[in-house]
Structure formats: structure tokens, C-alpha cells
Amino acid sequence: MKKKTTIYDIAKELGITVSTVSRALSGFPAISKATRQAVEEVAERLNYSPNKLASALKSGKSFIVGVIVPSIEAHFFASIIHNIEEGLKDSGYRIILFQSKESIENEIKGVKTLLEAQVDGIMASMSLETNDISHFEEIIKQNKPLIIFDRVNQEINVPTITLNDYQAGYIATEHLIKQGYKNIAFITTIHQIKIFKDRLEGYKDALKANGMIIQERNIIFSDLSIKDGRYGAGRLMRNKDKPDAIIAGDDFTALGVIKKLNETGETPPKIGVIGFANEAFSAYITPSLSTINQYPAQIGTSCAEMFLQMVAKQNPYDDIRNIILEPTVVERQSTNIDALKH
Amino acid sequence: MKKKTTIYDIAKELGITVSTVSRALSGFPAISKATRQAVEEVAERLNYSPNKLASALKSGKSFIVGVIVPSIEAHFFASIIHNIEEGLKDSGYRIILFQSKESIENEIKGVKTLLEAQVDGIMASMSLETNDISHFEEIIKQNKPLIIFDRVNQEINVPTITLNDYQAGYIATEHLIKQGYKNIAFITTIHQIKIFKDRLEGYKDALKANGMIIQERNIIFSDLSIKDGRYGAGRLMRNKDKPDAIIAGDDFTALGVIKKLNETGETPPKIGVIGFANEAFSAYITPSLSTINQYPAQIGTSCAEMFLQMVAKQNPYDDIRNIILEPTVVERQSTNIDALKH
DNA sequence: ATGAAAGCGCTAACAG
């Protein structure tokens, strides 16, 4: 393998110095047109490829941003990442990806790894296990932009892009009430993540606002998965005054609920079911699943925008904004009880 | 922002030199236990975090591998990436992600970007547009590992991890024949990607082997998407001797086919439908979709293994292996014609 | 077992 060409090779070839070459290549204005063209021509001919590592080491800017998500396999996060990349692409920033797999240990390792890689900033959505945020503080201490999206844990004082999860819980519940359901259950996670607490509050307040009673046995704390959905539905259906509608913590859990109900013959919309996140499959299952649209594309776009603003400032944290997106209900068959009346 | 601690700070603190600190920190054997412990203690106390960029610049190894996929939003690729990360994690390698979005222009830019970031190797699945592979040759020229997975274009002489796509086409067709379907259509892409050609060959050979005739009007070349599936199904159903089964280029296309057939009342399995890739939704749509399992987890794991082997060698390309995984049929309702007989 | 010193490829302040 022959040695790679550097700006020294180009300089030697043209009998000029590396600084001139460096300037010519980086679009420095005070360079004669002739020199610039000559440099570009030789760079091309020698198949020059800049070493961004060296550049990053010297300039202190790597043009890499780290992204930490629980899992890339949830379409919600894949979509966010897709849109972060999209929003960043004209700025020259690239992404290093890290999956926490819902483990705080991995998340800590992720932050450490990304910091060692000298990323210029980090965007993260917290794992379900995350109850302590000290590992994120190192990023702030280094004065690098940290943006938390979707899964916010507690009072971490950085910009956040979140959904109005209280509202999400509220409108999901309200939608079911409007459809005519009277006894609405709620399956959520045992973990202390703010968004899930908020949804639960929204649920409770919507019930209250409509003169309904909050029954503790209608609220199930478990994990969120297809399996947990089946289990939760089974448990709820064994209650003496079993619910006529179920709000599930995410679409996967809702899918489990539906599968269980399909088996027991109480196929939705007989029992209403609504999920969260509008996963790829949700429109296509039977019955199709009503859900809450969480606008991952906007979240990704906002993350990118926010990052570019922060990184341009002397102090990224001098004007901390918290963007809150408003969720909407996606009405599908699983809550369309009217369809049964015909 | 206070300056970050470097090995110089540690050295000064202890009255030793940076070389000793560097050795102590990197597990060099010929270091006294006392020194090593002292270094570790001070590193901890000063909150030292190594600058991997500097290390990479000097040593020529960045411990980053670039991954290029068409889109992270297809579960197939998300799963591969997940498993690459998993397979690499103990080795200290991290991933920089790049999405080509099925555009060769993006793919070229991706290779360039990753090379400039001094990745130690690249794993890529080609875009549908990719008909020229010269941009990949630069990676080989730099003697860095290049591994192509799933989407292989033509005779590129690097290690590959692929599915036996001929076999995939063959068993998909054979499955339909065994189920009793007699007139089987095929929707595929217009693009010149090897895997799609291979599947088509498998389809044709399976028909021949079973004494069936290959009808050109039963083969549709279009794009692959839900929309194209609807369109393709519509076109096929207008043929005079319309098919009684359709093989769709991927599960999204198959979904479009099913939606169209559901509307026209020829709901599968009346018309048999099978897809490729076993997407997240395929088990949950109605009717559930028979498909070909393409084992993304194994592909990802194999990529990681292969990379680690290559990177450990003087010449990564001295023993080029091509791993071929065998697909299997996932039988679900959309091809279960027996169910209609009861 | 440890130190001295060179240098990876690039940028940027200063000088001219």
C-alpha cells in the first residue's frame, strides 16, 4: 500500500507551502485564483483525500455528533435518526450511533465512548433504566451541546425536544370516551420515565374531566412488549367489572392486547384499543390500530436544527429551549365502535 | 470551560514522562505495578478521558467502521446494524452510519466521507441505483476491509455476506406450487441488482422444474413499495388469464398487493401472496403474510466476524470468503389455501 | 522500567 497523499505532497509538487495548500483547499478567501486552481488540479491528480482526524485534532472540531437511542429497531427511533441525518447533512456533520438497549450501563458507556471520539455534541433519548443523569453532565461540563429528545427523565437542564405526553395521554383517553367507551384501562411501564408518568396523568385527568372514576385495578404496571400486552389484556379481562377499552403504552403492547382479544372473541372495536407511536405495522394489522402520532420526523428535524443553533454559539446553554410537539390521534378500526352498530 | 486533562497533566502530577503514562494506560506489560497504579489513580482523580482522535492519528487506527445501508427505516437493515454493533462491541470498534437512500450519488459521498473520517473499514449494502462500483475500489486500494452484504451488484472481488437469493426465489415459488397454485406471477425491481436477478432465476427454474410455463406478462418490473404493489396487482388482475398467486419483491410490495386484493374481494389466500424479508409488520397484517426469512441477525453477526478477521490480517484480501446464508419460507395465512377448503 | 524525541496531518497566528 503506497502512502496516502497529504497536503505536503501537493505543496512539494507545486513548490509552495502547506499553509497555502491548506487555505486553498478550505476555501480561504485571500488566495489567488491561479494558486487555488493549481492546488485543486494537483489534489485531484494525486487522488488526495483529506484526513479529517488531523483536522479535528488541530481545530478541536470533529464534525461528528453522537446519537444515543434505546434501539434502532423501533421504527420511531429509526425515523428520528433518519431525519436528524437529513437535517444535518448540509452542515457537514455526521452521526455516530450508539444503542443503549434500554440499559443504563450501556448508556454510560455510550456517552464515554462518544466523548472519547471527540464528538462535537450528543443527542440522546434515555433508556428505561435511566434514573441518574450524572453521566450526561460531563457533556455539559465540556460545554458541548447535549440535546435530549422524547425520553426525558427528570429535571435535566438542557434543551429538550419532547412530545406533550400529558396531552397524548389525555387525547387518547378523550378519544375513547368520545367513541362511547365507559370503562377505560391503562397499561404502562413500571419505569420512572417522565413521558409515561405524564401520559398516566393525562389519562387520569381526562377521566376526571369527564366525570369518570379512576380505578386502580384498571392501571397495569408492567413492561412494554407484545408479550406484556397479551398478559395485561388477560389480567384486565379477568377483573369483575372488566374494561371496555384499553390504552396500551406503545403500539407493540397494543398489538399484544389485540392478539389476546382476537383470541377471546372480544375483537376490537368491541373492546377499544389504542396505542402510542404509530409504528410501521399499526395501519396494517387487523383490526387496524388507532394510535397517537408522535411525529418522529419533526423530532429529528428539530434536534438537528437545535444542534446547529447551539453549536454556533459561544455558550450553547445560554438560551435553553424546550420544544414540545403536540400529538394527534390517528383514528383507525380498533376504536371505531360505531362500525359495530351497523 | 477548563482545559481537558491530557497525559501531560498526569505525567507532570507524578513527575514522570508521558511515554510512561501512555504505556501504563494502554496496558503495556513492562511497567511496574506501582507506576501503573499511580497513573490510574491520578487519571481517575483528574477525570482524564483519552482523546481517541490523537491516538488514531498517530497509530493509524481509528477503531471506527463505516456502515452504509439504503435506509435505516427498513427493519431488515436496522436488524443487521443492530447485530453488527453487537458483534463488534467487545473489540472496541464503533460504527459510523450512512444512509444512501437508494441513491448512488449519496453512496459515493458516503464512501468519501467515511474514508475521510479514517474509518478502519467499511461494510455496505448497495443502493438500487448502484451499477458502477469504482467508488468502492478506493477502499480496497487503501487496503482497508470492505465487506458487501445482501445487495451485491456484480463481480466485486471482496468478501460478501449474502443470502442465496436464487434459492429464495426458488423456494418461494416452490412453496406456492406445493400449496396448489398454478399460475404464479412475480413483481420485481427494474434495477440491475444481483439479488433480484437471482430471485427471478430461481422463480423461473422452479416453474420449469415443475413443468410450468414462464409467461412474460406474469413478470412485472417496477419499483418496490406499497404503492407499486397495489399497481402491480391491479395490472396482473387485468390479464386475461390472471394469476392465482403473486410473489412480491419485498414485504412492503406484498402489503400493497394484499391491500389491493382485499379491495377487489380476491383476498389471499384465494390469490396466494408471498414477500421477502419478514418485516416487523408481516406477521400482523390480515391475512398474515407468508414471506422469506432472510436472517438479518446472522448477516450482521457474520459481517462483524468477517471484519474482525480481515482487520487482523496483514493483507485483508488474501483469503476472500463469500458467505451465503440459506433462506427459509415463513408460512402464514396469505398462502394457506387449504384454509379455504374447510 | 523509564525517558527523550520525533512525528501522525493538519490549522492558524504571526510575519512579511
Place this chain on the structure above:
DNA sequence: CTGTTAGCGCTTTCAT
């Protein structure tokens, strides 16, 4: 408009 020079933080050869 261009050259000189120092140095980013680390690894590594050669000494001792």
C-alpha cells in the same frame, strides 16, 4: 497573497 512556525494529544523507536 504567501511563508514560517508551533502545536493539537498521542504513540513509538531508540536509548539508558
